[in-house]
Amino acid sequence: MITRRSLLQRTGCGFGSLALAGLANASSQNSSAATQTHAHFPPKAKRIIFLFMAGGVSHVDSFDHKPHLYQADGQMLDFADQRAIKRGGTGANRRVMKPLWEFKQRGQSGLWASDLFPNIASKHMDDLCVICSMHTEGVAHGPATLFMHTGAANFVRPSMGSWLLYGLGTENQNLPGFVSIGPSLGNGGPRNHGSAFLPAIHQGTPIGRAGVSAHDLSFRNIHSARDLPSARQQFELQQALNLGQLSAKPGDPELEALVNSYELAWRMQTNAPGVVDLTRETQATLNLYGVDQKPTDDFARKCLMARQLSEAGVRFVQVNYNTNSSSNPAWDQHSDMPKHAEHAAAVDQPIAALLTDLKARGLLEDTIVWWGGEFGRTPYAENNGTGRDHNPSGFTMWLAGGGFKPGHAHGNTDEFGHYAIEDKVHMHDLHATLLHQMGLDHERLTYRYDGRDFRLTDVHGHVVKEIIA
Known part of the structure; x- marks a missing residue:
């Protein structure tokens, strides 16, 4: 019998890419909501x-x-x-x-x-x-x-x-x-x-x-630019594992926040260094x-x-x-x-x-x-x-x-x-x-x-x- 854990272990980064695509879709929806202004008045x-x-x-x-x-x-x-x-x-x-x-x-x-x-x-x-x-x-x-x-x-x-x-x-x-x-x-x-x-x-x-x-x-x-390929591979695997946890605990706010934080951290890899740069x-x-x-x-x-x-x-x-x-x-x-x-x-x-x-x-x-x-x-x-x-x-x-x-x-x-x-x-x-x-x-x-x-x-x-x- 193949358990979810063993499936994740065997499929590794291949499944990670699939999971990442799903997460990216959810993330885009979350990001859209996050960037939407919910002000009560102008x-x-x-x-x-x-x-x-x-x-x-x-x-x-x-x-x-x-x-x-x-x-x-x-x-x-x-x-x-x-x-x-x-x-x-x-x-x-x-x-x-x-x-x-x-x-x-x-x-x-x-x-x-x-x-x-x-x-x-x-x-x-x-x-x-x-x-x-x-x-x-x-x-x-x-x-x-x-x-x-x-x-x-x-x-x-x-x-x-x-x-x-x-x-x-x-x-x-x-x-x-x-x-x-x-x-x-x-x-x-x-x-x-x-x-x-x-x-x-x-x-x-x-x-x-x-x-x-x-x-x-x-x-x-x-990460530096030269480390990004390996970092991406690690990120995909990590998010695949997170997806498995999310499927076991749907709607868990702390786990969802953790997944979102990893996604934000990944997006920051190519954005944050140029923002905070006094040079x-x-x-x-x-x-x-x-x-x-x-x-x-x-x-x-x-x-x-x-x-x-x-x-x-x-x-x-x-x-x-x-x-x-x-x-x-x-x-x-x-x-x-x-x-x-x-x-x-x-x-x-x-x-x-x-x-x-x-x-x-x-x-x-x-x-x-x-x-x-x-x-x-x-x-x-x-x-x-x-x-x-x-x-x-x-x-x-x-x-x-x-x-x-x-x-x-x-x-x-x-x-x-x-x-x-x-x-x-x-x-x-x-x-x-x-x-x-x-x-x-x-x-x-x-x-x-x-x-x-x-x-x-x-x-x-x-x-x-x-x-x-």
Whole structure:
């Protein structure tokens, strides 16, 4: 008696070609569905580039101008915030600390920005929509980072990029629809680009990890041209075996996702290498971003890679600026605020260059550039020293392009920059608004799992229409 296993073993690659043809037909149908836009209404944007500043940039030292901090500098005041209460304290006797960098009004819009990010401040404030009234969940890096990516801190939920891919499909069937460049292994780790209970085909594709030089970032396991014939033979056999498994478990979502991932990986063999290739950029472009210059080289390469991927049809690209330490992310200056300058010097020119490059190519109109960290920092010195503590109660993020109001500041924190008090924007609200600009209604973008409907914004969130052009 010939079993299915023995049949597959005997027929080998001959049957593999037959199976591949069947899979290719199914794949073409799947790809057609994947590339079809399922927007709820006409979108203002086609793609998002998220520049994640892990650790929490100090908003009161960068984009939230608080003159009262200069007047109250050195005073011992009571700041009874979440962090102080969590640590069992009263929040009393905290020393107010003024900004370490000078603020000025910039551009025609007159938006305030400090000298911490000189290139962004001098060249692009008129392009930015600055949200000065953000607030979020979680006072520690892990929960706050996970909440920012998935809309939840206590359950395994799909990341925002996965929700977008699930809702809209991919623009380029030869590339992943969601890529995370240099993600950290801590503070949520793979969950920050994972698909959770959504079909696995919607998970993000990581390129490298935090701590790995951008010179070494690439799609893994891409074969050279001379290896493609043998690789194709191996692929056909592998997919034939997968087909046997699929026939035994029809409709298995994880197995179907695995088969689809192998097919995508095969298509990437001849497409991906040419997409992520900085050698095809002009020297002027490389200089603009700061490639091969210190201290910008690493983040410059990541930003330029993000532009290439976005231009090629990747719908959601996240560029991570971080260390690979879960206990000490990049911008987490508890005792050394001047170190912010070191990190700003590494990212300021590349970010400004990305905005300039997208504008020059006509891509900024339908590309959302989203900048920020998981929370901000306190207006007082932690332990009365030279750093600032975590502040999820009031902080700043900015958006550019994608139909958002340019040269616009929304909302406000109190006179210290401690709490969001005016036109507050919760992280759920920001998620809802980003989805809206991509043509998705956050209340209709749902997935039924374990007997209930889930969505990115859970049962919360509203679209912040005041920041939409």
